[in-house]
Amino acid sequence: MEQLVDVIIIGGGPAGLNAALILGRSRKNVLVIDEELPRNRVTKESHGFLTRDGVTPAQFRQIAREQISVYPSVQFVKDTVISASGSDGNFEIVTAQGQTYTGKKILFAVGMKDRPLTISGLQEVYGKSAFVCPYCDGWELRDQTLALIVNSTTALHLAKTISGWSDQFTIFMQGAEELTIEEQAELAQHQIPIIYSPIQHIHSVEGMVQKIECEDGTLIACTGIFFTPELIAGSDVPRMLGCESADTGMMIVDEFGKTIIPGVYSAGDSASRKYQVVAAASLGSMAGVSINSELLEEAWQSKANLSLK
Numbered sequence: 001m002e003q004l005v006d007v008i009i010i011g012g013g014p015a016g017l018n019a020a021l022i023l024g025r026s027r028k029n030v031l032v033i034d035e036e037l038p039r040n041r042v043t044k045e046s047h048g049f050l051t052r053d054g055v056t057p058a059q060f061r062q063i064a065r066e067q068i069s070v071y072p073s074v075q076f077v078k079d080t081v082i083s084a085s086g087s088d089g090n091f092e093i094v095t096a097q098g099q100t101y102t103g104k105k106i107l108f109a110v111g112m113k114d115r116p117l118t119i120s121g122l123q124e125v126y127g128k129s130a131f132v133c134p135y136c137d138g139w140e141l142r143d144q145t146l147a148l149i150v151n152s153t154t155a156l157h158l159a160k161t162i163s164g165w166s167d168q169f170t171i172f173m174q175g176a177e178e179l180t181i182e183e184q185a186e187l188a189q190h191q192i193p194i195i196y197s198p199i200q201h202i203h204s205v206e207g208m209v210q211k212i213e214c215e216d217g218t219l220i221a222c223t224g225i226f227f228t229p230e231l232i233a234g235s236d237v238p239r240m241l242g243c244e245s246a247d248t249g250m251m252i253v254d255e256f257g258k259t260i261i262p263g264v265y266s267a268g269d270s271a272s273r274k275y276q277v278v279a280a281a282s283l284g285s286m287a288g289v290s291i292n293s294e295l296l297e298e299a300w301q302s303k304a305n306l307s308l309k
Helices: 014-025 057-068 155-162 181-189 277-308
Strands: 004-010 030-034 074-078 081-087 090-095 100-108 112-114 146-150 169-173 199-205 208-214 219-221 224-227 231-233 264-266
Touching (some): 004 014, 004 277, 014 030, 014 057, 014 277, 030 100, 100 277, 155 169, 264 277
Parallel strands (some): 030 074, 100 264, 146 169
Antiparallel strands (some): 081 090, 090 100, 112 231, 208 219
């Protein structure tokens, strides 16, 4: 693609797709570059999105692309962006396949990535009987015997949240820091067991957890796990343009998805800790509206300037 497109969207998840839908309907020329390796590909079903509750992540993307295909100004490319340069109105993107694309605006919808799962056996159950979001998967594990694999900053919050789906769970503390005396007392009031011994192995059969074995020999039976993932930024490319990010790797944006770099936006998990499909789609929609408004204003001013000559 040699021509200058209006918007290059990097990432084809809910945020990127919803932005593409908005911009396509706004008659903007859009290129979506997606490596098609979403973080939620390990999940059997997506939940919490009205009219799409229970679809697989692959089905969600397929339906979205079919609906976006009605708008011919939106094109898709399967590739990975490795660098970005330029400035507002003329950005240049280079991909792993050696392609170069130019666009007036950029939207990063690159999400977040999981760090390698270091607990033995966790990879085998991830997305099958071990999950990270109770709002996405708590219903399927309601009233079951669960394990919460947490650290000191997330233990109490996750315990309170999980209690809405099950009151049968054990906390497995991972990390050097321990809970405060007050936190321990609060959990004790609710008779919630806390195990500090590191996990040695998670035993499972065909992805379904059976029990958790700790280094001190403790064995705890359970049928489901919720754990606190360690996340990193989905792409390092935004930093090449000077975008700011928090210590968590999340890009810093305003309420419309704008970064500090003119013409550069971000939406979805890469710019928010609201890790839900419906939230990501909503943020993508708002970013799409903001980008379109910016392009319209620039075109309006350009025509006014021409009329004065």
